[in-house]
Amino acid sequence: DVKVTQSSRYLVKRTGEKVFLECVQDMDHENMFWYRQDPGLGLRLIYFSYDVKMKEKGDIPEGYSVSREKKERFSLILESASTNQTSMYLCASSLRGAANTIYFGEGSWLTVV
Amino acid sequence: AQTVTQSQPEMSVQEAETVTLSCTYDTSENNYYLFWYKQPPSRQMILVIRQEAYKQQNATENRFSVNFQKAAKSFSLKISDSQLGDTAMYFCAFMASNTDKLIFGTGTRLQVFP
Numbered sequence: 001d002v003k004v005t006q007s008s009r010y011l012v013k014r015t016g017e018k019v020f021l022e023c024v025q026d027m028d029h030e031n032m033f034w035y036r037q038d039p040g041l042g043l044r045l046i047y048f049s050y051d052v053k054m055k056e057k058g059d060i061p062e063g064y065s066v067s068r069e070k071k072e073r074f075s076l077i078l079e080s081a082s083t084n085q086t087s088m089y090l091c092a093s094s095l096r097g098a099a100n101t102i103y104f105g106e107g108s109w110l111t112v113v
Numbered sequence: 114a115q116t117v118t119q120s121q122p123e124m125s126v127q128e129a130e131t132v133t134l135s136c137t138y139d140t141s142e143n144n145y146y147l148f149w150y151k152q153p154p155s156r157q158m159i160l161v162i163r164q165e166a167y168k169q170q171n172a173t174e175n176r177f178s179v180n181f182q183k184a185a186k187s188f189s190l191k192i193s194d195s196q197l198g199d200t201a202m203y204f205c206a207f208m209a210s211n212t213d214k215l216i217f218g219t220g221t222r223l224q225v226f227p
Contacts, residue, residue: 004157031213040122042204042219050213058214090158098146098210099165104158
């Protein structure tokens with residue numbers, strides 16, 4: 001079974017802190033994604049990586065950056081957390097190619113106070 | 114730009130009954146894929162069913178089936194013989210064939226009652 005693991009399920013951070021959300025997949029997938037999920041807004045793509053060190057902005061990249069130094073790991077970074085970044089963050093991965101299923105992690109609930 | 118619209122924020126159904134969740138989308142692409150994902154409470158999102166736009170036949174997976182109307186840009190999900198375990202958030206999603214990225218709707222929260 002494909003496993004996408006998000007290291008932190010629940011985090012509480014203070015405004016202005018630097019926050020790292022880590023995601024690891026074990027199926028040698030080329031693609032990795034970070035989505036943000038908010039009630040009434042569905043899932044919105046923050047960043048997409050199609051290979052090591054390669055990244056592409058999604059629909060809402062402002063306030064976020066990413067790092068992909070190894071194929072299996074994709075990190076989302078909030079350089080200076082703000083209260084409007086309180087949300088559920090979902091990591092996902094897939095093989096390259098539109099026909100392939102995208103697999104999701106369990107999500108990380110981030111609260112910024 | 115592609116958009117996905119789910120007009121039903123919440124639905125409920127009695128166990129063993131049938132329920133249909135609606136989804137419409139907008140695109141100028143001719144080749145694409147459509148998906149329904151299920152997100153149970155506090156659990157990870159999983160793929161329920163997938164439809165290739167070039168296939169006329171509606172996809173079916175056990176109790177789950179879709180009604181794909183390409184001209185109308187409609188992609189509804191029918192759940193037959195609903196079970197308590199079907200209680201979840203359901204997301205409709207679109208992927209153009211020249212990209213690997215999903216575009217999601219806003220979701221429909223489905224509650225199955227005993």
